[in-house]
Amino acid sequence: MDGNFVVYKRRNNYYETDQMGIIHHSNYIRFFEEARLYMMKEFGLDYAGLEEMGIIIPVMSVDCKYIKPLHYDEQIDIYTKITKFDGIKMDVEYEIYRDGELCTTGKSGHCFLDKQLKPFRMKKIYPDLYEKLNSIL
Numbered sequence: 001m002d003g004n005f006v007v008y009k010r011r012n013n014y015y016e017t018d019q020m021g022i023i024h025h026s027n028y029i030r031f032f033e034e035a036r037l038y039m040m041k042e043f044g045l046d047y048a049g050l051e052e053m054g055i056i057i058p059v060m061s062v063d064c065k066y067i068k069p070l071h072y073d074e075q076i077d078i079y080t081k082i083t084k085f086d087g088i089k090m091d092v093e094y095e096i097y098r099d100g101e102l103c104t105t106g107k108s109g110h111c112f113l114d115k116q117l118k119p120f121r122m123k124k125i126y127p128d129l130y131e132k133l134n135s136i137l
Contacts, residue, residue, distance in 0.1 A: 004136075005079035005095070006042050008035040014072045023070040029062055032094050032106055035078035039092075043136055045129075053126070054115045057090070061109035068103040070096070076103070085133050087122040088112060 010031070018024040037047050050057065070076060077097045084091035089111050096104035114120050123130040 005081045006035075006039040008038040008078045008080060010034065010076060010078070012070055012072055012074050012076065017072050021071055023072075025064070025066065028064050028066070028096070028104055028106065031076075031078055031096065032062070032064075032080075032092075032108055035080040035094060036092055036108065039080040039082075043132070045132065050129075053129075055126070055129075056113050056115070056117075057110045058113065059108055060089075060111055062106065063108075064104065064106040066104055068098070068101060070098060070103055074098050082133070082136050083107075085137055087130050087134075088119055090133070 012023055016023050016027045040047060047057070075098070079095040079097065081093055082090060083093050089109065092108050092110070094104070094106040094108075095102060096106075111119055112122055122133075
């Protein structure tokens, strides 16, 4: 764990487990989304506010490496940080820890689109937002 991560804490729910009592693999992507939205809010970038501005940030790619299984009722810490931002695309990395032990790593790739689902140059249209996101790196 290096760099300027934001830590999102959560407790695993029973409904997120599979028949083996392990958190189902699909839920990790949801955990990443929860942590990403929390990180953005911590930096003053509420996703609902961005949508009101006409900005959407879809997921273009996602990668998840399962190192140790997670279980029901465990407290986990999800370390999240933006690793790339150029005004059109953004990459985010995740590390999930349980009791200080690394259990999962992941990445997601995103782009910025307007309401017509067209990419735009944030630096030109929303320079303040561009500077804010750029400063997070």
